[in-house]
Amino acid sequence: MKKKLLIIGFVWPEPKSSAAGSRMLQLVEQFQNQGYEIMFASAAKMSKNTFDLSSLGIEMQTIYLNDSSFDAFITKFKPEVVLFDRFMTEEQYGWRVAKQCPESLRILDTEDFHGLRKARELALKENKDVSVLHLQNDITKREIASMYRCDLSLIISEAEIDILTTQFKIDKSLLYYLPFLLESIPIVSRIKEEINLLPTFKERQHFITIGNFLHAPNYDAVLYLKQTIWPLIRKELPKAELHVYGAYESQKVTQLNNNKEGFLVRGFADNVNNVMKNAKVCLASLRFGAGLKGKLIDAMQNGTPCAMSSIAAEGMFGELEPNGFIEDKPEAFAKKAVELYNDASLWKANQKSCIKILNQRFNKMDFESSFSFKITELISNLITHRQANFVGQLMMHQTLQSTKYMSKWIEEKNN
Known part of the structure; x- marks a missing residue:
């Protein structure tokens, strides 16, 4: 029984x-x-x-x-x-x-x-x-x-x-x-193969952030991006866009949309992998919160390097190198995000960390x-x-x- x-x-x-x-x-x-x-x-x-x-x-x-x-x-x-x-x-x-x-x-x-x-x-x-x-x-x-x-x-x-x-x-x-x-990629030699299945640096464009808007830290992070960080990034990359995804967007979220500023509120993503794998850099600018961040898992599963706050990164990487940069000051955060976006070799180096982190930190078989x-x-x-x-x-x-x-x-x- x-x-x-x-x-x-x-x-x-x-x-x-x-x-x-x-x-x-x-x-x-x-x-x-x-x-x-x-x-x-x-x-x-x-x-x-x-x-x-x-x-x-x-x-x-x-x-x-x-x-x-x-x-x-x-x-x-x-x-x-x-x-x-x-x-x-x-x-x-x-x-x-x-x-x-x-x-x-x-x-x-x-x-x-x-x-x-x-x-x-x-x-x-x-x-x-x-x-x-x-x-x-x-x-x-x-x-x-x-x-x-x-x-x-x-x-x-x-x-x-x-x-x-x-x-x-x-x-x-x-x-x-x-x-x-999570499911692992059991053979180390397949890492290059898995990465090659994803869109390349040249095939990707724009920034992405994602999170359920019923969760207060996510709304605060988007507002922080809108008011403080995105203007710094946009100054260096005037043609770049930030695509904001998340379930349960309210009017206070949708009203943040601004086409001229390249700040685009997309709302619910039916398939997070489709939108994440085509983005060049994921932004996780959480200023409060706890636990592990699903948005960083989504990014790593799709080979997308991240610019993240220390709260976003908490508990994710252990002793391993992160798949991007951890910065809390807005000027430093924006600078690293721009570097990831522009530098192909830097971007590829951080992408290689993704599968290693997933396998060593979150392999369900362990x-x-x-x-x-x-x-x-x-x-x-x-x-x-x-x-x-x-x-x-x-x-x-x-x-x-x-x-x-x-x-x-x-x-x-x-x-």
Whole structure:
């Protein structure tokens, strides 16, 4: 009989719209390879971009917020493992899962460290460096409480592991590094062949940036490009264009379009590979954020060198050379972007880094066995594991009581 996994989604996966959607499908594949029967449940509304999980043999189930119907639903399904998509779903459903299925392994997929992203946003607004005070914001407190209540939290970036263990003293047994999980190019000699399949330096033109506009760091980055960086690039390259792609563009995004300035808002890209592989340079000017950046993965998969901020690059390259330049000052950022755009030999040298980074940093085969072993080990030793996490017991006993009874109150009010 197959083991069962319940994924509770904050949203329905949209791999064409966001890196988070692609990440979720990567996790689904991992658990399917471990032999799990999977059900995906969410209280969110579906959109035209929602991925059809049934095509992968996964049942899709609508659930409701603050509704005891979830109790009957999960009791009937009785999963061995429950995966919460971001801490907000754990806050809403974690106490119900713990009560109805106490023996289920509870895993939190953070997607990125939301508290870190918030800290950087607060510091940016104050025009200050990120401090301990910024890090200890309310989002951080909620998210770390959720990490303690779960048996394991999946962390996508080594930089975030470091912050969580050194700054917040979270025990490493509660955290698991699991980055983007991608197909590799197994034979090194094929690197040249793969690059030759892509448009050449001479065949490409213009700059590109991409990102879901519902994600605040992406809108800020585009605005920063428009107001500060692009005018510097355009001064040196008056005929160049910046093509801005992203799902869910609002009026405040579309009004940034300016043909005379070569700042072109293109909106949703149905096929990111088609637009990325024809661009010469990708710009990732993020000023706040966390996690790993899907736009840089898209660029590397299509052999497109990047000019990026240190926040965009965080956690991506390890000890390897990046596929471009990392600069935070707008003048230096623009200068390097122009150099990449003009210098064919420099461009080609940075392009060669792309496949090496993908193979050595994000090869899913390097993570599959150890992740499977970790899940099996935790299920086999769950009681001992939880006994060692006494702070988690405290959080489950105390912190969630308010969430639990607030939820019950809302349910009664709605009735």
